[in-house]
Amino acid sequence: MKTLSFQSIIFDMDGTLLDSSFAMLQSVNHVRGTLGLEPVSKEFLEYSINEPDCDLPMLFYGTKEYVPQHKEAFKQHYLTFANDYIKVYDGVHELLEYLQALHVNISIATNASDFFAKNMLEHKNLLHYFSHIVGANCVKNPKPNPDMIHHIATNTQIPLSHTLLVGDSIKDELAAKNAGIAFCFANWGYGVGSAQSSKYSNIKELLNFLEQHTQRQ
Numbered sequence: 001m002k003t004l005s006f007q008s009i010i011f012d013m014d015g016t017l018l019d020s021s022f023a024m025l026q027s028v029n030h031v032r033g034t035l036g037l038e039p040v041s042k043e044f045l046e047y048s049i050n051e052p053d054c055d056l057p058m059l060f061y062g063t064k065e066y067v068p069q070h071k072e073a074f075k076q077h078y079l080t081f082a083n084d085y086i087k088v089y090d091g092v093h094e095l096l097e098y099l100q101a102l103h104v105n106i107s108i109a110t111n112a113s114d115f116f117a118k119n120m121l122e123h124k125n126l127l128h129y130f131s132h133i134v135g136a137n138c139v140k141n142p143k144p145n146p147d148m149i150h151h152i153a154t155n156t157q158i159p160l161s162h163t164l165l166v167g168d169s170i171k172d173e174l175a176a177k178n179a180g181i182a183f184c185f186a187n188w189g190y191g192v193g194s195a196q197s198s199k200y201s202n203i204k205e206l207l208n209f210l211e212q213h214t215q216r217q
Contacts, residue, residue: 001216002102002214002215002216003102003103003214003215003216004099004102004104004210004213004214005162005213005214005215006104006162006163006164006182006210006213007104007105007158007159007162007163008104008105008106008107008152008153008156008162008163008164009099009104009105009106009107009163009164009165009166010107010108010109010148010149010152010163010164010165010166011106011107011108011109011165011166011167012108012109012110012143012165012166012167012168012169012172012186013108013110013112013117013120013121014049014110014112014189014190015046015050015168015169015186015189015190015191016089016166016167016168016172016186016189017088017089017092017108017121017126018086018087018088018089018120018121018124019086019087019088019089020082020085020086020087020120021042021045021046021049021190022042022085023078023081023082023083023084023085023086024045024049024078024082025040025041025042025045026077026081026082026085027074027077027078027081027082028040028060028074030073030074030077031060031061031070031073031074031077032060032061034073035061035062035070037061037062040059040060046190046191047190048060049111049169049190050168050169050170050171050190050191050192051170052144052170052171052174057070075116078116079116079119082116082120083119083120083123083124086120086123086124088124088126089188089203090202090203091202091203091204091207092126092203093126094203094207095203095206095207096126096129098207098210099129099210100129102214105131105156105158106129106130106131107130107131107132107133107134107152107156108121108130108132108133108134109134109143109148109149109152109165109175110133110134110135110136111135111136111142111143111171112135112136113135113136113137114133114134114135114137114138115135115137116135117133117135118133121133131156132151132152132155132156134148134151134152138151139151142171143167143171143172143174143175144170144171144172144173144174144175144178145175145178146175146176146178146179148175149163149165149175149176149179149181150179153179160179160180160181161181163179163181163182164181164182164183164184165179165181165182165183165184166183166184166186166206167183167185167186167189168185168186168187168188168189168190168191168193169189169190169191169192169193170191170192170193170194171191172185172191173185173193173194173197183197183198184197184198184200184206184209185197185198185199185200186200186206187199187200187201188200188201188202188203
């Protein structure tokens with residue numbers, strides 16, 4: 001029987017498993033339109049959501065923090081239209097099937113709300129692969145803070161030394177570093193990692209890396 005040295009693999013969602021930036025762009029620009037603001041570009045949105053120091057409420061809506069009206073307008077628009085625009089990256093189903101066959105615990109750590117995450121993953125027939133879906137609303141601090149990783153480790157009882165995070169942004173990389181776990185950079189996503197991160201251009205390359213860390217028992 002084959003086993004993987006990583007007993008727990010945590011995935012970021014947007015830009016790692018799902019190509020959802022166009023869907024987010026439509027909803028952000030919908031809210032901006034209600035405020036009389038000009039649309040932002042897809043490139044601007046992708047850069048902004050992945051930079052740790054970006055003030056997103058100010059950048060997107062000109063407010064110091066997200067206000068309930070903006071959050072509700074985004075939510076309703078996103079739930080209505082997002083699933084028409086979201087795509088699953090090539091190879092994701094095969095990757096998750098491979099990990100499931102090796103009895104790896106698979107989780108999600110996303111800076112989106114877990115409500116949005118579960119909705120999208122269910123619509124794309126991915127939800128059943130994951131033991132835990134941890135959103136920014138589930139912990140005190142989102143990535144790059146390691147709260148989500150610690151939350152998952154506590155609930156799975158799998159040591160951090162046997163945990164791997166896969167993500168597409170510097171926020172993910174820093175979260176892994178802050179938690180002291182291994183990290184793989186999904187270079188097919190939106191963000192830019194540091195020179196120190198192990199980067200993979202596609203899921204096939206990531207699978208090759210994981211296969212190098214399997215052994216027969």
